[in-house]
Amino acid sequence: MKPETLNFFDKVYEVAKQxxxxxxxxxxxxxxxxxxxxxxxxxxxxxxxxxxxxxxxHRVVNRNGLLSxxxxxxxxxxxxxxLESEGxxxxxxxxxxxxxxxxxxxxxx
DNA sequence: CTCTTGACTGAGG
DNA sequence: GCCTCAGCCAAGA
Numbered sequence: 167m168k169p170e171t172l173n174f175f176d177k178v179y180e181v182a183k184q185x186x187x188x189x190x191x192x193x194x195x196x197x198x199x200x201x202x203x204x205x206x207x208x209x210x211x212x213x214x215x216x217x218x219x220x221x222x223x224h225r226v227v228n229r230n231g232l233l234s235x236x237x238x239x240x241x242x243x244x245x246x247x248x249l250e251s252e253g254x255x256x257x258x259x260x261x262x263x264x265x266x267x268x269x270x271x272x273x274x275x
Numbered sequence: 276c277t278c279t280t281g282a283c284t285g286a287g288g
Numbered sequence: 289g290c291c292t293c294a295g296c297c298a299a300g301a
Binding site: 192193194197203204205206207208209210211212213214216223226227228229233234235236237238 | 280281282283284285
C-alpha cells in the first residue's frame with residue numbers, strides 16, 4: 167500500500183473518526199475540509215473501504231440528511247438504528263432536525 | 276489512454 | 289418539497 171494513494175482515503179477516515187457522538191456530517195463537508203470540495207463523491211467512495219476500521223460511517227450522510235449509504239450496511243435499517251442509538255432522530259431514512267445534529271469539520275475542527 | 280461507475284452537490288423547473 | 293440535469297473527481301477494467 168503506497169502512502170500517496172492512501173492519503174485521500176486516510177484523511178477521510180481521520181475526519182470521520184472525529185465526528186462527535188450523536189452528531190452527523192455530510193460528504194461535502196468532509197470533502198471541503200480536505201480541500202476537495204468537488205470530491206464529495208470520493209468521500210463516499212472512500213467510505214466504501216471503511217469497513218474493518220474505526221470509522222463511524224453511519225454518521226456520514228448526504229447534504230439532505232438522507233441515509234444514502236444505508237444500503238452499504240448490513241440489513242435494511244442498521245444505519246438508522248445506529249444513529250437513533252446515539253440520540254439522532256431518523257424517520258424514513260431522513261435525519262430529523264438535521265441542522266441541529268449537523269457537525270461541520272471546517273467549523274468545529 | 277479511454278470509458279464507466281458512484282455512500283455527492285448545486286441549480287433550475 | 290420533489291424531480292431532473294449537468295458538473296466534479298478518483299479508481300478500476
